[in-house]
Amino acid sequence: MALTTDEQAMRGALQELGGAQPDAPIDRLDGVRRRYRRRRTAQSVGAALGVAALVAGGLSVSTALRTTRHHPSIAATPAQPWQLTWPERNDGTVDKQRVLFWVGQQGFEGLHNVRWLYAATAPDTITKWAILEANYGASPSPVVNALITAVSHDGGDKWTAQTHGAPLVSTEVVGVADQQGHAVLALAAPGVDSVDLIKMRRADGIDEESFPPLVNGAATITSATALKPGSTLVRKPGAPSTSLVLFDDDQQAVGEPMWWNTSPVRPRGDVRLGSSFGGGGGGFSNIVSPQAGTVVLQVRCVGPVPMRLIVTTKTTTQDLDVDRCDGLFHTYLGPQVVSGDHIGVDNKGSHDRYGDLGDNEAVIDVSLRP
C-alpha cells in the first residue's frame, strides 16, 4: 500500500528524531543479565507472598459486594453445584454491566446463574479481563454450563468474549488466552500460591516456565507462540505442582509426547484396543473387537467443549458428547459389540451452535469391557 504524504513525512520525522542516538552502553548485556537475576529473585519472594495476596483479594470481594448490591444483574450469586466456589477477584476497574452487554452482543443469550470469578486489570498490563461462570441458552435450545471469558484491550470499552466448558469444581487453575492468543491469564483457586506454564511444543520435551507471582489470584504471561482463540489451559495431570498445560500448535502430533504416552487406568478388566492422539477432527477406524463386550472410551481432552465422538459398529452408530476437557481422562461408555465387530471412532471436534470450531487436543483411548 502506498504511503500518503503524511505518512512519508512522519517516517522522515521519526528517523530524524531517533537519529542522534547515543552509543550503546558497553555493559548492556551484563545489565540485562543482572536485571534477569534480580527479577528471578523478586519472583521467588513474590511467590511466597501469594497467600497474602489472596487474602487481600477476599477483602476486595466484600467491598465489591457491598457496592454492587443495587445492581442485581451483576451481584454475586450462590454457586450452583457445577460452579467453582472461588471468591470473586475484583479490583474495581471493570464495568461488569458493560462486560455483560458485550457478552450478550456476542451471542450468549439468556445468561443466568452468573457467578463472577475475576473482573480486574491483569497484573503489569493494561488489559482488562472478566471471567465468569454462567448458564446461557434457553429452552428449547440446550442450556450450557459455561466458563465465559472476556478481554478488553482498550481500557474496558469493547470486550471480546469466548466460551469454554465449565471446569470441574475441583479445578485449581483456569487459564485463558486473549483473542490474539499471546497473552495468557492464569486464575488460581484460593490456596494456590504459584502457577507454572507447561508448553508441550515438541515431541521430545516440555518447556516449562513460571508465571509471575500471583496478584489477586491471577498472573499473566506472554507466549511467543499464539494460542488458538478459545484455547483452555488446564492443570497438568498428575503434576506435583499447580501447572497449566498449554497446547499451542500441532507439532505435538509428531511423535509421541509424554502426555500421549500416559495410559489411563483400566478398571474392570478393560482390554485396550487402541488409542489416538491429535487435534481437531480425525479419529480412527476398523478396530476389530476380539470378543464381546462394551466399548469404553477414555478421553483426555484439552480445549473448548463439547467435543463429539461418533462410534460406529456394523449395526449401530452412537454419538458421545465429551463434556469435560480438563486434561484428565474421563470415561464414556459406547455400544455393545460382538467378537469380530469392526469399530470406528470419529472425532468431530467441537461444532456447537455458537460456531465454536473447537480444535480440541485429545487422547482417545478405546478399550473393551467384557
Added chain:
Amino acid sequence: MDGNERASFAEFVAARGQALQRTAYLLTSDWALAEDLLQTSLARAYPRWDGIAGDDPEAYVRKILVNTWSSWWRRRWRGEVPTERLPEHAAADAFATSDRRSALSAALDRLPKRQRAIVVLRYHEDMSEAQVAHALGVSVGTVKSQASRALAKLRDDAALVGYGAVTAGGE
C-alpha cells in the same frame, strides 16, 4: 540456557540493540528511560530465548518492549510535560533541527499511548498494519483507524505548525 543460546542472545543484543533502543526512545522521549526499557525487555526475553530464538526474536522483543512501556505508562510518574509552547528564539535557525525534534517529541507525548505505539511501529519500524496489530494485540482495523487519528492529531498539533508535510493537510 546453554552456551550456544547465550551466544545467540549476545549476538542478537549486539546486532539489534541500537535499533530497539531507538524504538524505545521514540516511545519514551528519553534516552536513559529508553535504555532502561530496553534492558528490562531483554531481561524478560532472556529466560525464554530457547523458545523464541528460532522464530522472529526481534518481533518478540519488540512486543515485550511495547507492552512493558504500556505498563510503565500506567504506574510511573511521567515528569513534567510542558503544556504551553516555549517562546520563540530570536536565533531560531541555528536551533531549527533541535527545535523540530523537541516539537515532535512533545507532540508524540501528547498522543494516547496506543496511538503513539502505532505511529512508532508503523512509520519508524516499517511494520505492516497486520504486524502492528499482532504486536499490540489489536485488530488491523484498529491500527488503521488509530494511525489515521494520530496523524490527524499531529497535523493539527499547534507545536508542529510548519513541520513539513505532517501539517500540510494530508494530500
